[in-house]
Amino acid sequence: MLDFVSLEVLQDLAHEYGYWAVFFGILLENAGIPIPGETITLIGGFLAGSGELKFWPVWATAISGAVVGDNLGYWIGAYGGWPLLQRLGKFFRIQETQLLAVKDQFSQNAARAVVLGRFVALLRIFAGPLAGIAQMPYPKFLLCNLLGATMWASVMVSLAYFVGQVIPLPTMVGWVAQFTVLALVLLVGWFVGTYWWEQRQQKLLVKELPGTEKVSH
Known part of the structure; x- marks a missing residue:
């Protein structure tokens, strides 16, 4: 979130532009x-609860903005996300093998990330581009995107x-902000734990392969 945008400023925007503020806010x-x-x-x-706007138009606008925004993010990730990620990896001295491992891990959980990621801080912003980078099949992404947007808008x-x-x-x-940050912390913990466990299992498997034991004299 851009911290310099105060709640009062956002309220003024919503008062002035109504449904358009909701649509473009979540789209971007x-x-x-x-x-x-x-x-x-x-x-x-x-x-909507105070009577200034109406519930169903706000609900539909939030879903529409979320779906369109995630689609834009998907195509941005699909066409330019991986080269950008590689450049960032070089800048932060992250090996490409590590980036590929993260990409593979996201690919395995892409559907859940797109559906449930809207309830997680930061992942809501980057789920679309990451799905594009991971080359998630577009029809599957579109379905998960619509399902996730509907669930998220309904709750919020x-x-x-x-x-x-x-x-x-x-x-x-x-x-709500505290909940999404807590969800992010739990997700990162699960991701790191899963990655560590897989690396550990691979090392144990290598040790157990024939010919890997040291020959004793």
Whole structure:
């Protein structure tokens, strides 16, 4: 999220542009640009609960923006993401074999990442481009994208619509942000643990292969 964009500024944008603010906010975020699209969506649901906007148009707008944004991110990743990732890897001195291992790991979990990644900080921004880099089949990506967008928009808009009437908006936005960060921490822990376990198993397998034991004299 761009921290210099305050909640008050986002509320003013939502007041002025209504559904368009929700649509473009989440579209740009899902295309890979780190702007607070989730917060704008929560504000849209909050305004629907207060009667300034309507629930179903906010819901449909959030889904549409998320789907279109992720599609843009997918094609950006498919056509230019891997060369960019390689250049970043060289800059940070990350070996290409490590990048390929990460790419392979994401490919194995791409469907879950696209569907559930919207509830995870940062992954919501980069799931689309990463799916393109991993060459996830587009029809499968499109289905997972639509399913994930519908689930995410339903939860976020409904949460802001109902809970926003009894809990202050800043508090609710803070809780959602904390949840997505916690989800990110758990996901990174699982990813690192899985990668470590696979590397360990490969080393044990190599040791057990015939001819790998040292010959004793």
